[in-house]
Amino acid sequence: MHSYKNKKQQKSLPKSSVVQGPGGPIPHTTVGLCLEDIKVDGDTFTSIGDGVSTILFDPVVKKGVVKFEVLNIKELECIGIADESVQLNRNEKPEDRGWDKIVMYDYCIGWIGHIGDSVEGNAAFKTGDRVALELNMDSSPRTLTFFKNGEEQPLFVSGIPAAVRAHLQMKGDSFQVQKFESLPVPLAKHGEGSRSLEFGNEWKEDK
Template sequence: MAERQSESLRLPGIQDQSNVRPKLSEISFLVDEILSEDPQRCIQCTERLMGIALQGNEQTSGNLFLCALTTILNSDNIEESKVASDALSKIIRNSPNIRELLIKSGFVEMASIYLTDENTPDHIHTNILIVIQDLVFNSADVHAFSSLFGILSQISEDKDKNMKKKSIGLMAKKICAILSSQGITGPSSSDEIQGLKKQNEEQKRQIEIKKRENEELQRNDEELKRNISELQRKDEEKSRKITELERQLADSNSKPNTNIQQVSELQSGEIPISITVPKGSYTKKEGEFTYTSTQAEYKTFPINSSLYKGIYRCEFKVKTVGHLWFGIMKSGLKIPFGQHANSNQQYGKDSMFFYQDGKLFQNGKSTTGNQAIKDNDSVALEVNLNSTPRTVHLFINNVQQPIFMSGVPESVQFFFFIYQIGNSVTVLSLKRLTATSVQIIPGSKEMKWE
């Protein structure tokens, strides 16, 4: 009889399809069977639907498993509800994936319904709170429980003196304390959620700004370090240069300063004499600048010092007069032996001289008025290169002669000329004067350099 009843409960077309993917039409058929309100048929249809749902879908199996446990959790049977509560707590503590699936599957919403239903037995309240407490302790996102805060607060404030009610209230109060410590003080509205999101975005933006500022500070710090290194390098270079200059100064202080000596000589008046001419028809006395002509030949003897800026005086001694003169030439002019200052235009325009009879010659022109030079006379030429115009004057035996020349070149050399056999001239001195010895004398006559 039992066998026949079991067979009569089997649905036609279903019993052999447990391992076959169902068609959509089968699901529609199962729904019709459930609507028949036959308890046995409803059970069979439910089992079949669960089998269909489980085929090839692991997540669905988790959902169905949790659905079964939450269904048992809400059982009026105290023992069954406690077993389901323990099972859920174990899953919550050991499986993060199923724990999150429990929250997403609507457990929080289900709990809020049962906790607010006055007809819900105390043991279900207790077991639901145990599961919620485990979820709050172990869940990463406590905001999922914000909707329960108000309900839990009301339960915790219940003044019922029943021991079970008190225990439930204490448990609810404990969960509220945990949520409050995490910043949950009530249900989050959509505006609050948006506000939190904005705050989160702003915090991220501020973090990014701080990060960029920190990177900029690091770059500035590196640049500052490079600048400091460069300044230190330059400072070391300057220190080395200062040390080198100090060393050079010490060396120069330990050696005679020839430049200072030369200045002293100039200030004291004496200028070294040097005469450079080729060999020719003349003799030179040893130890003196005395030159004597040995043959009739034009011979010009320039004194090598080129004079510039200052007042200079060159003194000569005439031993034997014959055919000679004394003058100045533009610095660098060279008159070879066999030629003289009046022999062509080039030599004439770049030189001037006082002839032995006192005449002044320049550029082929002559002017009389000075006395003649005789044997054993001393002759001096004084050049003033500081005056405007620059001038040259003749002195015979320290007597200033009236005929002089102005407009001389800015740099000149003294020279003398001898020709006939026996003509003899000695260069006595070349001096730099601190002041001119030229005076304004009666009958003086100025000739201009052309």
């Protein structure tokens, strides 16, 4: 079992640290990154190992409105959130600690997964696309909204845990973190055609 910090990255922040004020970039680090499996060049991460790699990002998000956006350079498999209690070993997938602790947005047909059925309705994403999470920790209930190339996706998640990390799963993939920032106001509208899925409940795909 290996768990290496990326020494090139910035010093880890306290778990509660998220940028204060109306908005701005959030300094970030990775958690449990194995440099035998992942090549790091600034904010670009490339899978070089044979197995699956999952990258978690600090800081833990506990308050405010936070946007986390990546550029899919090559075949990114999924992006999502994990409860702050989730700690992964080498070659583990996010769901290995329990679907009840994570939400996953999959590249292939755009489904999102939690407990129960994976639910379709968001757009698939491919190489060259920008994929983002917007976490609104100040709303009641707290929400997670997905974006593809700046376009809000219809399926969003409500009632997310009080403290979460962003995670990405890789196998032969490459991505670049483009934004990890605090927003003064949420971009998500949750308008007509949107559907809320509740964290902690068993999801059912509409037939």
